[in-house]
Amino acid sequence: MDSQDPVLVTEPRAGILLITLNRPHVRNAVDASLAGAVDAALTRLETDASLRVGVLTGAGGHFCSGMDLKAFPTAGVPVVADRGLAGLTRARLRKPLIAAVEGAAVAGGFELALACDLITAADSAFFALPEVARGLVAAEGGAIRLPGRLPYHVAMELLLTAAPLPAPEAARYGLVNQLTRDGEALEAALALADRVQAHSRDAVLVTKQIVQRTRGLDDHTAYAVQDPLSTPVFATASAAEGARAFTEKRSPAWQR
Numbered sequence: 515m516d517s518q519d520p521v522l523v524t525e526p527r528a529g530i531l532l533i534t535l536n537r538p539h540v541r542n543a544v545d546a547s548l549a550g551a552v553d554a555a556l557t558r559l560e561t562d563a564s565l566r567v568g569v570l571t572g573a574g575g576h577f578c579s580g581m582d583l584k585a586f587p588t589a590g591v592p593v594v595a596d597r598g599l600a601g602l603t604r605a606r607l608r609k610p611l612i613a614a615v616e617g618a619a620v621a622g623g624f625e626l627a628l629a630c631d632l633i634t635a636a637d638s639a640f641f642a643l644p645e646v647a648r649g650l651v652a653a654e655g656g657a658i659r660l661p662g663r664l665p666y667h668v669a670m671e672l673l674l675t676a677a678p679l680p681a682p683e684a685a686r687y688g689l690v691n692q693l694t695r696d697g698e699a700l701e702a703a704l705a706l707a708d709r710v711q712a713h714s715r716d717a718v719l720v721t722k723q724i725v726q727r728t729r730g731l732d733d734h735t736a737y738a739v740q741d742p743l744s745t746p747v748f749a750t751a752s753a754a755e756g757a758r759a760f761t762e763k764r765s766p767a768w769q770r
Contacts, residue, residue: 520549521536523536524611526702529564530569530711531555531562533556534571534572535552535572535577536572538576540582541577543580543582543583544580544626549601550601552594553595553597554601556602558608566711566718567612567644569612569614571703572588577615577617578623579621580622590768593698598629599626599655600626603622603625603654610631611630612625612631614699614703616639616700618640620642621644621652622650624642625656629655632706634690634692636690636699636751639680639699640678640681643676643753656673656750660673664687675741714752714756716766720743723743724739724740727740728740755768755769
């Protein structure tokens with residue numbers, strides 16, 4: 515295991531980069547130091563060809579309590595350049611990122627999870643956007659993303675009343691991909707990461723890119739954006755290998 519910074523621990527695991535927020539004494543609240551460390555870890559994920567999927571989690575039984583409010587009056591919101599809170603909420607990552615949530619994922623912590631592609635959560639975990647109760651706005655993706663992930667009136671209740679959303683309820687709405695027993699969210703996230711990286715690297719990266727670039731577009735415009743991205747994939751060695759493997763009834767042998 516290697517640590518890029520005392521507030522963050524990174525661990526490469528056979529194609530997966532495990533990123534652990536490590537300020538458990540403040541429920542992994544994000545200050546400038548942690549924000550910079552997360553941003554560096556995400557840059558490593560994006561640039562290291564041996565890494566195919568990232569998993570983001572928190573130490574000490576909690577995912578993240580959002581930005582460090584003690585530091586906020588003097589330091590402001592811990593954004594990194596134009597990539598948002600902790601270099602994630604406004605970033606456009608090419609590689610899939612999975613959130614493994616135990617305990618609290620609130621305020622900016624919930625926004626970090628919403629910026630991930632998949633979410634696993636333990637039974638006792640909970641999500642909340644309590645910004646209005648603090649005179650703030652969920653401006654790092656909460657107010658933008660949540661109404662598209664939950665039924666509108668449910669999302670608005672969370673945003674306008676600061677009410678918490680227990681993980682089992684989030685799972686019923688489809689916000690959580692896998693609900694686990696307490697202490698097992700990370701194990702489930704790593705298993706999901708293995709399932710993702712079992713497939714063609716080209717197909718996975720382009721699929722995510724299409725989703726990112728076509729969200730909210732009408733069909734005609736979306737196809738115009740999608741086709742230049744998807745068409746080259748059909749001519750790759752991975753596509754040919756996938757077809758051969760299917761006809762030969764075997765698992766594909768992807769080029770790594």
